[in-house]
Amino acid sequence: MNRFDILIVGGGAAGFFTAINLAEKNPQLKIAILERGKDVLTKVKISGGGRCNVTHAEFIPKELSKKYPRGEKELLGPFHTFMTGDTIAWFEERGVELKIEEDGRMFPVTDSSATIVDCFISLAKKHRIEVLTNHAVQDVGFDDAFAKAQTTNTFFVKTSKGVFTCDKLVMTTGSNPKMWKLLEKLGHTITNAVPSLFTFNIKDKRIEGLMGVAKDVTIKVLGIKQKSEGPLLITHWGMSGPAILKLSAWGARDLAAINYKFDIQVNWLQHYSQEEALEMLMELKMAHAKQSPHTYAQLDLPKRLWQSLLIAAGVQPVIKWAELTKSQLQSLSRELTQSRYKVDGKSTFKEEFVTAGGINLKEVHFKTFESKKVNHLYLAGEVLNIDAITGGFNFQNAWTGGYLIAQAIDS
Numbered sequence: 150m151n152r153f154d155i156l157i158v159g160g161g162a163a164g165f166f167t168a169i170n171l172a173e174k175n176p177q178l179k180i181a182i183l184e185r186g187k188d189v190l191t192k193v194k195i196s197g198g199g200r201c202n203v204t205h206a207e208f209i210p211k212e213l214s215k216k217y218p219r220g221e222k223e224l225l226g227p228f229h230t231f232m233t234g235d236t237i238a239w240f241e242e243r244g245v246e247l248k249i250e251e252d253g254r255m256f257p258v259t260d261s262s263a264t265i266v267d268c269f270i271s272l273a274k275k276h277r278i279e280v281l282t283n284h285a286v287q288d289v290g291f292d293d294a295f296a297k298a299q300t301t302n303t304f305f306v307k308t309s310k311g312v313f314t315c316d317k318l319v320m321t322t323g324s325n326p327k328m329w330k331l332l333e334k335l336g337h338t339i340t341n342a343v344p345s346l347f348t349f350n351i352k353d354k355r356i357e358g359l360m361g362v363a364k365d366v367t368i369k370v371l372g373i374k375q376k377s378e379g380p381l382l383i384t385h386w387g388m389s390g391p392a393i394l395k396l397s398a399w400g401a402r403d404l405a406a407i408n409y410k411f412d413i414q415v416n417w418l419q420h421y422s423q424e425e426a427l428e429m430l431m432e433l434k435m436a437h438a439k440q441s442p443h444t445y446a447q448l449d450l451p452k453r454l455w456q457s458l459l460i461a462a463g464v465q466p467v468i469k470w471a472e473l474t475k476s477q478l479q480s481l482s483r484e485l486t487q488s489r490y491k492v493d494g495k496s497t498f499k500e501e502f503v504t505a506g507g508i509n510l511k512e513v514h515f516k517t518f519e520s521k522k523v524n525h526l527y528l529a530g531e532v533l534n535i536d537a538i539t540g541g542f543n544f545q546n547a548w549t550g551g552y553l554i555a556q557a558i559d560s
């Protein structure tokens with residue numbers, strides 16, 4: 150009764166994408182998804198602030214792969230088979246239209262993740278994929294004969310609701326430590342998990358009350374070699390925005406090692422050096438001699454941020470440009486280009502967060518996403534040590550892995 154051709158453990162993004170593609174390619178296959186929760190696709194539902202950032206408008210495989218701090222090298226090949234353009238076409242062919250936002254992120258035109266969830270659920274139904282919720286997988290293995298020869302390929306999968314068997318097993322359990330332990334038992338090595346995609350907690354007078362202010366910047370983490378650039382957003386607890394999120398992803402391991410306590414240096418003028426900033430300030434001094442520097446924001450800075458940096462440099466509103474001393478100008482040029490802030494902890498980025506860590510990528514064939522340690526065992530999504538910066542890339546990893554597994558199993 151509980152025998153299937155293919156069992157997929159984990160009813161998330163990667164699990165459903167694998168199951169549907171498999172069923173579409175080969176309707177004869179008996180497929181089931183085993184999900185521990187009472188609902189499936191829970192992360193898809195809450196993703197992208199409830200809108201589901203499905204993928205990203207980046208259509209060059211090499212450029213796309215650069216968005217993955219872990220997985221860059223390994224995903225390049227798979228992206229030549231299935232990537233963003235294929236994702237857009239896949240959903241469109243199944244009645245889901247996606248739109249591109251200014252920053253390249255792609256969402257369903259409905260602006261609702263329910264569109265993606267409904268699409269998956271109805272396709273699973275249509276193809277008679279058995280979706281078994283409240284089935285927590287507790288153990289996976291095979292009989293001794295199989296372990297020795299791996300010629301017969303029958304897995305057993307023990308769940309909270311009974312034992313299942315299958316010929317081919319797909320693990321798409323995301324970042325569940327218990328499943329990593331289980332996969333370790335089957336011979337894999339696991340890179341320990343640390344959070345990625347988080348924002349920085351900073352208490353500092355210079356950004357107090359400036360929540361909502363955004364500016365393109367470059368940022369360095371002092372003491373370790375991490376640098377990024379892009380928009381920075383001041384929040385009521387510190388700093389967020391793409392520039393910070395990129396740092397949190399690329400520096401996920403380094404920043405965990407120092408317990409999220411470190412100093413950053415922000416260049417609010419992005420590409421200008423301190424010397425260049427000083428020169429520009431001297432020109433402003435000449436041009437606006439009779440005005441207070443507080444009256445108008447300069448150098449493309451949002452006014453509240455400009456005024457706050459003036460105060461930090463010791464320039465009070467009563468002072469006129471003409472009265473600014475050399476040392477005040479120097480101090481202001483430093484505030485503009487080398488502002489230091491103390492980061493004390495991190496906060497969750499509500500729109501998207503992922504875990505860095507998982508199955509060692511050396512143990513996976515990236516043409517098929519099959520394990521090198523166990524024949525007929527396939528792995529996709531966050532269970533692997535792959536994660537991306539924010540923007541729809543994490544789902545793209547799940548879609549690509551799921552698609553390639555379906556191709557491989559049916560070939």
Ligand SMILES: Cc1cc2nc3c(=O)[nH]c(=O)nc-3n(C[C@H](O)[C@H](O)[C@H](O)COP(=O)(O)OP(=O)(O)OC[C@H]3O[C@@H](n4cnc5c(N)ncnc54)[C@H](O)[C@@H]3O)c2cc1C
Nearest residue numbers: 159161162163185196197202286323501530531541543544
């Ligand atoms: C709040 C939030 C918002 C996000 N927004 C975005 C976004 O907009 N765009 C984007 O690209 N990425 C986003 N992400 C990241 C994205 O959700 C993940 O990268 C993606 O869901 C990974 O897919 P997956 O199938 O590997 O894992 P999951 O989606 O986590 O699915 C794993 C499934 O396995 C099940 N499972 C685990 N253990 C067992 C077990 N023992 N037995 C049975 N079932 C089990 C889990 O219950 C779960 O349903 C977001 C993440 C979060 C947390």
